[in-house]
Amino acid sequence: MSRNFDLDLIRTFVAVADSGSMTVAANLLHMTQGAVSQQVKRLEEVLDCPLFVRKTRRLELSRQGEQFLVNARKLLQLNDETWADMTGQSLRGALRVGVPYDLVTPLAPAMKAFAETHPHVDISLVCAASPELGKAVDSGQVDVSLIEYVASEAEGDVIRIEPLVWVQGRGSDAWRKRPLPLSMVDERCAFRPVVLGALADEGIAWRTVFESSNIEATAATVRAGLAITAWLVSTVPADLESLAPEATGLPALPSFAICLRLPATVQPAAREFARLVVESMSNAAGTTRVRVVKTA
Incomplete structure (x- = not known):
């Protein structure tokens, strides 16, 4: 039988x-x-x-x-x-996508393409700092995630590598002040230990002006000239400017890898979403806008 x-x-x-x-x-x-x-x-x-x-x-x-x-x-x-x-309908169900706060906008084209092609898959975003998202992938709390790592420590599939740059409002001189005023995403941000470590190595005192997981709130303090921050070059808004370390005396920052992580068991929807993310983001790096500051 x-x-x-x-x-x-x-x-x-x-x-x-x-x-x-x-x-x-x-x-x-x-x-x-x-x-x-x-x-x-x-x-x-x-x-x-x-x-x-x-x-x-x-x-x-x-x-x-x-x-x-x-x-x-x-x-x-x-x-x-x-x-x-x-x-004739390959994908159904739910898809939990992890993404750092600063990569939500760059991820939008892939989300739009996926939603149009697979309307029966319900996408939900889990926004968090990269270290938290790494744990979420490992524990199965998200089905696929973008995660930012220092380039030399990258895990998963590397979509692209780009520099971390100092950013301030146009015409601002916040970079000259000491202690250096910083506005950053909260203490779990992957950039924070790198930035603070670089400042410590150069003996540059700093103070926190504002911390928030809301990337727009962070940008607002930078636009107002109250502080500077550090972002991946492709995520710098057009109305802000990057600062060249050699012109300002600020320490050079390392490059970061934008990586795609999947859990041990990969559902078909996650695999297809990952493919679209690689297609849309691998060649979409932004243009560096670096201000050459003339010191007195």
Whole structure:
């Protein structure tokens, strides 16, 4: 007598195998941890063998689990491809996209293209600082994310690398003041430790004028000439200007990589969204607007 696999059980098994955690798999699959545990147990009962070895901090595949994982992936791939071919609507469901505050606008073209092509996928944005988004990807709280790293420490797929530059309002002399007035995104921002470290290395005293996760609020204090900030060159608004370190005595800042991160288990919608992000952002770097300041 023929027997049929329950693909929901297999999908859960693959998510747990990839993440090594019932909790992470539950986040990826939008399920409770208890439901994930029950589904794994049901699959083990059907196959009459243990699929995982329960360690103290992580689940590891048993010998039978390693063998089954290869075919489990094939079954899911064939199912998803066949469903897409037969229904003509390949993608449905929800997609959680992580993005740093300063990259929301650069991400907009990819979001628009995806929404127009896949109207049955509900996109939700999770805006946070890059370190937080890295943790969200690892824990399955987002399905795909842009993350900013110092270029030498990049993780995931690097979309592009660009310089971090000092920015101030046009005609402002805020860069001359000491302590140097800074307006930055909150303390979790990936740029903050780099900027403060560079100033410390040069012995330049600084003070915080304003901190906020709202990028427009940060820009407002810079436009008003109250402070300077540091942004990726492609994100500098046209009405602000970048400052050349050699002309101002400010320390040079390192380049940052804009990276695309996906969790261990990647849903089809996330993979397609990632492709569109790479297409729209890889060649869309901004033009550097550097003010050459003449010192007295």
